[in-house]
Amino acid sequence: MPDVDVAIVGAGLAGLSAAYKLAKNGLNVLVIERGPYPGSKNVSGGRMYLHAIRRLIREIPVENMPFERFVVRECITFVGEDSYVTLELNQFKVKQYTSGLVLRARFDKWFASLVEENGGVIVTNKRVDDLLFENGKVTGIIAEGDQITANAVIIAEGANSFLAEKYNLRKSFSPKSMTVAAKGIIELGEDEINKRFNLKNREGVAHAFVGITKGVQGGGFIYTNKDVVAIGVVCLLESLVKNKISIADLFEYYRLHPAIQRYIEGGKLIEYSGHLTPELGINMMPKIVSNGLLIAGDAAAFFLEGGPILRGMDFAIESGSLAAETLLIAHKRKDFSEKTLSIYLELLNNSFVLRDLKRYKNAPKFMNNPRLYTIYPKLINEIYKQIMHIDGSTKPLLGKLMLNLMFKNVNPIYLVKDIIEAMMYL
Numbered sequence: 001m002p003d004v005d006v007a008i009v010g011a012g013l014a015g016l017s018a019a020y021k022l023a024k025n026g027l028n029v030l031v032i033e034r035g036p037y038p039g040s041k042n043v044s045g046g047r048m049y050l051h052a053i054r055r056l057i058r059e060i061p062v063e064n065m066p067f068e069r070f071v072v073r074e075c076i077t078f079v080g081e082d083s084y085v086t087l088e089l090n091q092f093k094v095k096q097y098t099s100g101l102v103l104r105a106r107f108d109k110w111f112a113s114l115v116e117e118n119g120g121v122i123v124t125n126k127r128v129d130d131l132l133f134e135n136g137k138v139t140g141i142i143a144e145g146d147q148i149t150a151n152a153v154i155i156a157e158g159a160n161s162f163l164a165e166k167y168n169l170r171k172s173f174s175p176k177s178m179t180v181a182a183k184g185i186i187e188l189g190e191d192e193i194n195k196r197f198n199l200k201n202r203e204g205v206a207h208a209f210v211g212i213t214k215g216v217q218g219g220g221f222i223y224t225n226k227d228v229v230a231i232g233v234v235c236l237l238e239s240l241v242k243n244k245i246s247i248a249d250l251f252e253y254y255r256l257h258p259a260i261q262r263y264i265e266g267g268k269l270i271e272y273s274g275h276l277t278p279e280l281g282i283n284m285m286p287k288i289v290s291n292g293l294l295i296a297g298d299a300a301a302f303f304l305e306g307g308p309i310l311r312g313m314d315f316a317i318e319s320g321s322l323a324a325e326t327l328l329i330a331h332k333r334k335d336f337s338e339k340t341l342s343i344y345l346e347l348l349n350n351s352f353v354l355r356d357l358k359r360y361k362n363a364p365k366f367m368n369n370p371r372l373y374t375i376y377p378k379l380i381n382e383i384y385k386q387i388m389h390i391d392g393s394t395k396p397l398l399g400k401l402m403l404n405l406m407f408k409n410v411n412p413i414y415l416v417k418d419i420i421e422a423m424m425y426l
C-alpha cells in the first residue's frame with residue numbers, strides 16, 4: 001500500500017485545485033510546498049478570471065472568497081513622448097463579475113485551508129527534490145530525504161519546473177525568449193484608492209500601459225487591491241538586454257512616470273519583487289502524462305499573453321481540476337498507467353485550456369513585434385493631439401490627417417501586415 005493516494009508537488013493554484021477536488025472526493029492527498037506558506041512564492045499581477053474557480057468551488061460564491069476587489073473598469077493607456085491616451089471600459093450594470101483582483105499570499109492561504117478542511121494534508125517548508133520510480137512508473141516523491149510513496153504524482157511546481165526539466169519532459173527553451181517581471185506593492189489605504197480611482201465598495205480597476213517601457217518589448221500594469229495597489233512591468237529579456245537597461249531601472253522609470261504617478265503619488269512602496277520566467281504557452285508544452293504522473297498549471301506551460309490580457313491562473317485551476325478528475329477515474333479503475341491517465345489530455349482538449357492555447361498560439365509571436373511598443377502608442381497620441389489641437393490654422397480633414405500621420409510614422413507595408421496579423425492572431 002502506498003503512503004498516500006496522490007502526492008502533489010507545489011501548493012500554487014494548480015496544486016491546490018487538484019488537492020481540493022481529490023480530497024473532497026475522499027482520496028488521501030499530500031501536497032508538498034517549498035515556501036513557508038502557500039502563496040508565499042507567487043509573483044503574480046493578480047487578476048484572476050473567475051470562471052474556473054466558480055466551477056471548481058461551487059458551494060462558495062466568489063464574493064465570499066478573499067478577492068481584494070472585482071474588476072468593473074478596464075483601462076489601457078498608450079504612452080507617447082509627452083502625453084498619454086487612455087481607453088476606458090466602464091461596466092456599471094455588471095450582473096456577474098468576470099475577474100477578481102487577488103493578492104496570492106492571502107488567496108492561496110485561504111484556498112489551502114479549504115483543502116485541509118476537506119481532509120487534504122499540506123506540508124510547507126519542504127522541497128521535493130526527486131521522483132520515485134519502479135519499473136518505469138512514478139511511484140512517489142523524495143522530499144529532503146523523505147521518501148513518500150503514492151499511486152500517482154502531480155507536478156504543479158510552477159513555471160520554473162525543475163522536476164519536468166530533470167526528466168527531460170520539458171522542451172529546452174532559449175534564454176532569449178525568457179520574460180522578466182518586476183512588481184511593486186504601493187500602500188495607499190482603502191479610502192485613498194477609492195478616491196483616486198473613483199471606486200466604491202469592492203469595485204476594482206485593471207489598467208494596462210503600452211509604450212512606457214523605453215522601447216523595450218513589454219508593458220506595465222496597475223491593479224487596485226483593497227488597500228494597496230500592485231504595479232509592475234513585464235518584458236522580454238532579450239529586448240531588455242538589447243536596450244541596455246536593467247529591470248530594476250525600468251521599474252523605477254515606470255514607477256516615476258507621470259502616467260503612473262498620478263495614481264500612486266505619496267504612496268509607500270512596501271514590497272518589490274522580480275521574476276524570471278521561461279517562455280510558456282502551447283509551443284512549449286512538455287509531455288504532461290506518463291505512467292503515474294501528470295503535470296498541471298505553469299509547469300505544463302499553460303499560460304497565455306495577448307496584449308493587456310495575462311492568463312495563467314484560470315488555466316492552473318482548470319488543469320489542476322482536470323488532473324484530479326483523471327485521477328478519480330484511475331483510482332476507480334485501480335489503473336494509473338499512461339494509457340488511463342491520457343484521459344487528462346482528452347479532458348484538456350475538450351476544455352478552454354487547450355482550445356484557447358491552440359487558438360491563440362501565434363499571439364506571443366504577434367506580441368513580439370517591436371512596433372507595438374514604440375511607433376503605435378506614439379502614433380495614437382499624435383493623432384489624438386492633432387485632432388484636439390485648435391490654433392486658428394485650417395487642418396486637413398480627419399481621414400487625410402490620419403493617413404498623413406500614419407504614413408509619416410510607419411512604412412505602409414508594415415502597417416497593413418500588422419493589421420492583418422492582429423486580426424489573424426489575437
Ligand SMILES: Cc1cc2nc3c(=O)[nH]c(=O)nc-3n(C[C@H](O)[C@H](O)[C@H](O)COP(=O)(O)OP(=O)(O)OC[C@H]3O[C@@H](n4cnc5c(N)ncnc54)[C@H](O)[C@@H]3O)c2cc1C
Binds near residue numbers: 316
Ligand atoms: C509578473 C507576473 C504577472 C502575472 N499576472 C497574471 C495575471 O494577472 N493573471 C493571471 O491569470 N496570471 C498571471 N500570471 C501567471 C500566474 O501567476 C501563473 O500562471 C499561476 O500562478 C500558475 O499557477 P501554478 O499553480 O501552476 O504555479 P505557481 O502559482 O507558481 O505555484 C507553484 C508552487 O510550487 C512551489 N514549488 C516549486 N517547486 C517546488 C518543489 N520542488 N517542491 C515543493 N514546492 C515547490 C512554489 O513555491 C509555488 O508555491 C502572472 C505571472 C507573472 C510572473
